[in-house]
Amino acid sequence: MGIRDIFSNFTNMDTEQFQSFIDTSREGSFTLLDVRQPAEYEGARIPGSQLIPLPTLNDRLQELDPEKPVIAY
Amino acid sequence: MLTGQGFKQVYNLKGGIAAWQGQAAAGPAEMGMMLVKGDETPQDIICLAYGLEEGLRKFYAAATQMAIEAEVTTVLSQLAEIEERHKQRLFDLYKAIDAADTTIESFENKVNSELMEGGFDPDKLLEASKPAFKNATDVLSFAMMLEAQGMDLYMRYADKSEDAQVKEILYKMADEEKSHLKSLGDLFEKI
Numbered sequence: 001m002g003i004r005d006i007f008s009n010f011t012n013m014d015t016e017q018f019q020s021f022i023d024t025s026r027e028g029s030f031t032l033l034d035v036r037q038p039a040e041y042e043g044a045r046i047p048g049s050q051l052i053p054l055p056t057l058n059d060r061l062q063e064l065d066p067e068k069p070v071i072a073y
Numbered sequence: 074m075l076t077g078q079g080f081k082q083v084y085n086l087k088g089g090i091a092a093w094q095g096q097a098a099a100g101p102a103e104m105g106m107m108l109v110k111g112d113e114t115p116q117d118i119i120c121l122a123y124g125l126e127e128g129l130r131k132f133y134a135a136a137t138q139m140a141i142e143a144e145v146t147t148v149l150s151q152l153a154e155i156e157e158r159h160k161q162r163l164f165d166l167y168k169a170i171d172a173a174d175t176t177i178e179s180f181e182n183k184v185n186s187e188l189m190e191g192g193f194d195p196d197k198l199l200e201a202s203k204p205a206f207k208n209a210t211d212v213l214s215f216a217m218m219l220e221a222q223g224m225d226l227y228m229r230y231a232d233k234s235e236d237a238q239v240k241e242i243l244y245k246m247a248d249e250e251k252s253h254l255k256s257l258g259d260l261f262e263k264i
Contacts, residue, residue: 045097
């Protein structure tokens with residue numbers, strides 16, 4: 001199972017759209033989700049990201065607010 | 074999967090982290106988290122944030138003393154002033170939540186400023202960063218790293234906190250760090 005399966009029906013957001021989105025959105029009004037492995041998260045992440053590695057995502061969905069936009073990488 | 078679980082808007086960041094041009098944060102998710110248990114009051118969290126901001130201000134002020142170039146000194150002084158204003162806003166917020174007649178002295182007595190924004194020890198950090206401070210660009214890059222770490226830490230605190238008002242305060246702090254990052258980025262473009 002890859003990221004495309006997890007985020008079925010996702011919309012792509014390019015970096016320009018993303019930058020504009022975070023510049024104009026209040027922190028807490030959206031979730032920035034890092035689905036990589038902990039070592040990758042620790043090495044470098046977009047500030048404010050929440051780490052939920054892809055293999056554990058299914059079991060941890062309740063940690064996320066479905067009402068907020070989720071941007072995953 | 075997320076959309077099937079009721080998530081209304083789900084986006085995939087095209088190109089992932091590799092495409093991100095902004096400042097990155099680093100370190101384990103638990104870094105700096107020993108300061109927060111999750112059951113803090115809004116007053117507690119304001120005191121904590123004030124301590125972190127004061128730590129960062131001290132760091133910038135101390136770094137000013139060792140900078141050689143006038144250009145670098147100017148930038149560091151500006152950064153210290155920004156943190157001072159940040160502290161003032163936190164104190165105003167504390168007064169609004171707690172008691173309007175709180176004095177700065179009694180407030181600061183409650184504040185622990187030993188650990189700085191981002192969960193670092195200011196003295197150790199200053200010592201470790203000395204070799205990197207050769208010009209204003211180095212200093213600004215370093216400051217951006219600190220602000221990114223601070224923003225990331227506030228968001229991790231927000232995630233851990235159970236009180237809605239505390240979460241809001243932390244989101245606001247993270248927003249301010251994000252705005253500092255943007256200002257630093259603009260300054261970086263100018264020098």
